[in-house]
Amino acid sequence: MRKKRSVPAESVVRPTSTSQKAVYLHRRAIVASALALLLAGSGLLGFLLGKGHEADAAAAPAPAGVTGVAAELAKQEDRCAAVEQINLQQELAAAQKEADELADSLNRQQDEIARQQEEMENLEETILDALMANLTEKTISRSGPTVASYAEKAKELLSLSRKVKSFEKTPEASEIDLTDYKAAISRQLANIPTLKPIPGKLDGYGYRIHPIYHYRHFHPAVDMGAPTGTPIKAAGGGTVIGAGYNSSAGRFVKINHGNGFITAYFHCSKLYVQAGDRVDKGEVIAAVGNTGTSTTPHLHFEVTFYGSPVNPRNIIME
Numbered sequence: 001m002r003k004k005r006s007v008p009a010e011s012v013v014r015p016t017s018t019s020q021k022a023v024y025l026h027r028r029a030i031v032a033s034a035l036a037l038l039l040a041g042s043g044l045l046g047f048l049l050g051k052g053h054e055a056d057a058a059a060a061p062a063p064a065g066v067t068g069v070a071a072e073l074a075k076q077e078d079r080c081a082a083v084e085q086i087n088l089q090q091e092l093a094a095a096q097k098e099a100d101e102l103a104d105s106l107n108r109q110q111d112e113i114a115r116q117q118e119e120m121e122n123l124e125e126t127i128l129d130a131l132m133a134n135l136t137e138k139t140i141s142r143s144g145p146t147v148a149s150y151a152e153k154a155k156e157l158l159s160l161s162r163k164v165k166s167f168e169k170t171p172e173a174s175e176i177d178l179t180d181y182k183a184a185i186s187r188q189l190a191n192i193p194t195l196k197p198i199p200g201k202l203d204g205y206g207y208r209i210h211p212i213y214h215y216r217h218f219h220p221a222v223d224m225g226a227p228t229g230t231p232i233k234a235a236g237g238g239t240v241i242g243a244g245y246n247s248s249a250g251r252f253v254k255i256n257h258g259n260g261f262i263t264a265y266f267h268c269s270k271l272y273v274q275a276g277d278r279v280d281k282g283e284v285i286a287a288v289g290n291t292g293t294s295t296t297p298h299l300h301f302e303v304t305f306y307g308s309p310v311n312p313r314n315i316i317m318e
């Protein structure tokens, strides 16, 4: 293969003209200048770049300030939201804890109420047992069938009845059911003739001068003056054993109360019951009048105990 001679010519360009020679001669200077220029340029560039950076840095505060504040605000908002979230969680936790505590407390209170109720019921039972036993004891321990013993018993029962009534006005009354106890008291009091049949004084029992026949005699009852028609109440519960008329008693009613007690109501204007009727204490049985040996409207009220006259003052107390 033939060597190409053009290769060196191509690799080293030799200046042919003067100007070309000058260029060639000054080539190094030109390169140096170019280098210098380049360096200067780069320096300038660096300077310019540096300036540019400085300018950027200097120009930054204005736009960066606004966005910075916004960012800061956003950050703070995030922080606030986070804090709120935490607060909310804490509040929820606290509320939950409070609710749990309240529930516990309620449970404890309910337990306590249940316990107290049970205690109260036991107490009620104990009290009622004691009260009933006391009533029974009173019934049993009475010293023989005398008017005085019945009167004493009736007095105690009435006192108990009053105590129960005043107790029932207290808040504690709702804690104990005294229905049975009251019923027991009423039952025991019912047939003892303790109720005044009409209002007025219990006068006229005993020896006196007869108002019509003017002789000294024993008057086995009280005479209670009252207008005709005044309602007469049964002194105690019992059975009507007489309701009618005779010349001395006029219209009359007799009630057997049991336990030896009989009461009689004379000179009535009207009778509302008949023999065989069962009457309650306080039930209206007749009306005051002036029938029989009577000079003025009044009630002749008689009490007997196993056939013997009793001063109504000794048993009437209501």
Ligand SMILES: [Zn+2]
Pocket: 219, 221, 222, 223, 300, 301
């Ligand atoms: Zn009389």
